[in-house]
Amino acid sequence: MRAEIVAIGSELTSGAKLDTNSQWLSLQLAELGIPVAYHTTMADSLEAMTEVFQIASGRCDLVLITGGLGPTLDDITRQAMAALAEVELVLDEASLAHITELFSRRRRPMPDRNRIQAMLPAGSRAISNPRGTAPGIWMDRDRGEQGVCQLVAMPGVPSEMKRMFTHEVKPHLSGSGRVMRRAMVHCFGVGESTAEEMLGELTARDHDPEIGITVHEATITLRINAGGETEAECLEKIEGARGEIHQRLGGLVFGEEDESLESVVIGELAARGQTVATAEIGTGGLLAACLSDVDAADGCFVGGQVLADAAAIGRTFGSEETGSAGNSEETAKALAIACRNQAGADYALSVAECPDYDPDDPDDEPPTTWVACAGPDGVNSKSLTLLGDVSFTRSRSTKTVLDVLRLMLAADG
Numbered sequence: 001m002r003a004e005i006v007a008i009g010s011e012l013t014s015g016a017k018l019d020t021n022s023q024w025l026s027l028q029l030a031e032l033g034i035p036v037a038y039h040t041t042m043a044d045s046l047e048a049m050t051e052v053f054q055i056a057s058g059r060c061d062l063v064l065i066t067g068g069l070g071p072t073l074d075d076i077t078r079q080a081m082a083a084l085a086e087v088e089l090v091l092d093e094a095s096l097a098h099i100t101e102l103f104s105r106r107r108r109p110m111p112d113r114n115r116i117q118a119m120l121p122a123g124s125r126a127i128s129n130p131r132g133t134a135p136g137i138w139m140d141r142d143r144g145e146q147g148v149c150q151l152v153a154m155p156g157v158p159s160e161m162k163r164m165f166t167h168e169v170k171p172h173l174s175g176s177g178r179v180m181r182r183a184m185v186h187c188f189g190v191g192e193s194t195a196e197e198m199l200g201e202l203t204a205r206d207h208d209p210e211i212g213i214t215v216h217e218a219t220i221t222l223r224i225n226a227g228g229e230t231e232a233e234c235l236e237k238i239e240g241a242r243g244e245i246h247q248r249l250g251g252l253v254f255g256e257e258d259e260s261l262e263s264v265v266i267g268e269l270a271a272r273g274q275t276v277a278t279a280e281i282g283t284g285g286l287l288a289a290c291l292s293d294v295d296a297a298d299g300c301f302v303g304g305q306v307l308a309d310a311a312a313i314g315r316t317f318g319s320e321e322t323g324s325a326g327n328s329e330e331t332a333k334a335l336a337i338a339c340r341n342q343a344g345a346d347y348a349l350s351v352a353e354c355p356d357y358d359p360d361d362p363d364d365e366p367p368t369t370w371v372a373c374a375g376p377d378g379v380n381s382k383s384l385t386l387l388g389d390v391s392f393t394r395s396r397s398t399k400t401v402l403d404v405l406r407l408m409l410a411a412d413g
Contacts, residue, residue, distance in 0.1 A: 001174075003029055004038040004060040006052060008067035008077055009156055013043045021066045021161055028165060033178035033227070034062065044068060049080035057084070057141050057149040062173070064165075067156030069134040071114045077153050081139055082121035084151075089119040095126045095135045102133055127152070127168045132160045136168065180227045181234035185245050187220040187252040188261060188403050195220050198248050202241070209237045211245075217395040219261075220252075254406055261402040266294040266301065268409045269347075276405065277343035278304035279316075279335045281326065282354030282369055283394045290398055302345050307335075310353060317342050326353030332370035333379050340374040347375045347408070349401045354393055357386055371401035373408055380404050 005025050011017040019041055026036045037060060042052055049068070056063045068077030082089050096118035103110040117134050120126055127136030137153040152169055154161045187195060192215045196203055199222075202211050209226035222245055226237040246253055255264050269276055278301075280287045288304030291297055305316055310326035317338035332352040340348035355367040372381040384400050386393040 001061040002035050002037045003062040003064060004040065004056040005036060006040045006042065006056060006063060006065045007156075008042055008044065008049065008065065010043040010074070012041050012067075021156065021158055024158070024162065025064055025066070025165065027182070028170060029062075029064075029173075030180040030182065030225075032170070032173055033180050034173065035180075044074040044076060046076050046080055046083070049076065050083045053080055053084045053151065057151060058143065058146075061147070061149055063149060063151045064169075065151065065153040066161055069117065069136070069153060069155050071111070071117050071133070075116075078116075078119060078121065078137060081124070081137060081151060081153060085121050085123065085139060085141065087122040090122045091115075092118050092120050092126045092135070095120070098128075098135070099133045127154070127164055129155065129160055129164055131163055132157060134160070136164050138169075178227050178229065179231050179234050180225065181231065181238060182226070183224040183238045183242065184257050185222040185224070185242060185253060186255045186259060187222065187249055188218065188254055188399060189252045190220075192220060195249065195252070199245070200248070202244055202248070209234075209241050211241060217392060218399055251407065251410065254403070260290075261399050261406060262290040263294050263296075265402055265405050265409065266291060266296050268406070269300040270296045272409075274346040275300055275302045275343075276347045276349065277302050277339050277345040278349045279307065279339035280304065280349075280351040281307045281309060281312075281335070283351045283397050286394050287349060287351060287398045287401065290402070302343050305339065310335075313338060327355055327367065327369040328352065329370045329372075329381050329383065332372035332381055333374070336372040336374035336379055347373060347405060349373050349405055351397050351401055354386055354390075354397060357393075359388055369397060371397060371404060373401060373404045375405075375408050375412070377412065380408055 005022045007019045007022050012019050022039050029036055040052055042048055065077060068075050099114055099118055100110055114133055120137055121139055124137050124139035127138055129135050132155055134155045139151045141149045141151060143149055154164050192213055196213055203213060209224050212223045214221045224238050224241045226234040228234045254261055278288045285306045291301045307316055310331050313335055332350050335350035336348045339350060350372045352370045354369045357367050358364045366385050366387050368383050368385050370381055370383050372379055382400055382404050
């Protein structure tokens with residue numbers, strides 16, 4: 001068995017909203033051992049939807065559909081499913097009673113238009129939706145020698161869709177008999193190509209388990225996908241892959257699953273009973289925001305200063321050692337030391353100025369900036385070339401100085 005997920009809505013194809021339903025459903029199907037072969041996103045068009053359902057049900061055994069079950073004129077998923085099956089829409093009395101009762105509980109009259117939500121393709125069945133007025137639709141399509149394809153339509157509202165899939169759909173899917181489990185390992189400090197070269201054959205397409213690489217704002221994530229007959233077999237493959245990744249990438253690995261650089265350093269500081277402060281020029285407060293957003297930051301993050309330029313170091317900290325330029329190593333170090341002394345923190349992080357740069361101007365040379373971390377045993381610093389737009393360079397500068405702190409903590413034991 002393999003599946004296709006179809007997300008319906010002009011708001012998705014126009015970019016007004018992001019399709020998160022398909023991602024969530026893919027993860028759910030993976031737990032059942034059902035591989036997802038296709039994701040399709042489409043606008044509200046009856047002709048196009050009927051064609052897509054025809055193609056999807058011809059090449060996959062399970063088609064999950066989200067969206068288009070509302071009461072408005074552009075909600076036409078049920079009509080497209082009826083057109084595919086070449087049947088009429090018929091009234092489902094139980095669904096109509098549920099919709100009527102829902103409006104009654106809300107002390108509102110039911111608009112006549114909501115009646116359409118109780119109309120289903122003949123031969124299909126309604127899927128209960130206690131959270132909303134749109135029942136789901138389960139329809140089997142007989143493909144002759146190919147067997148039956150199951151088409152399951154669910155609301156596009158994520159809370160309604162997730163509840164419906166978990167309680168009404170998932171228990172009735174048989175799966176492939178195989179188990180699939182996933183894991184993530186996060187790295188920082190090198191580019192994607194360098195990381196792939198260090199990993200060697202681990203990222204080959206035929207490697208078991210499959211290990212894929214994705215990059216977001218300089219953070220490299222290795223996604224391990226393991227399949228097997230049992231969960232224990234999958235977990236054994238994942239542990240083996242983790243071990244190989246750590247062996248080959250060493251200190252570049254900073255966390256797993258939902259961990260971020262800021263959560264890792266805050267966790268380590270909390271375990272040691274130590275504190276950190278920040279002073280930043282080029283990142284506009286992003287560094288302080290990242291640290292303060294971590295749940296365990298209370299008691300570890302003692303505060304931060306956001307400076308307009310290097311000249312403000314003297315006014316803010318009473319220090320005249322600003323370095324030769326706002327984006328120099330001397331400035332970054334002086335800023336970190338001054339911040340640590342003023343805050344009385346165990347560690348202080350600093351980001352020097354990030355000069356303006358136009359990535360679309362071929363004559364504009366990418367500038368360099370510096371970050372620094374002052375701690376009990378001295379000051380470590382690192383330079384980085386500012387490539388990309390402002391939001392990217394701020395994010396990368398923030399992550400770089402957090403990584404400097406992470407490595408200092410690791411060295412301090």
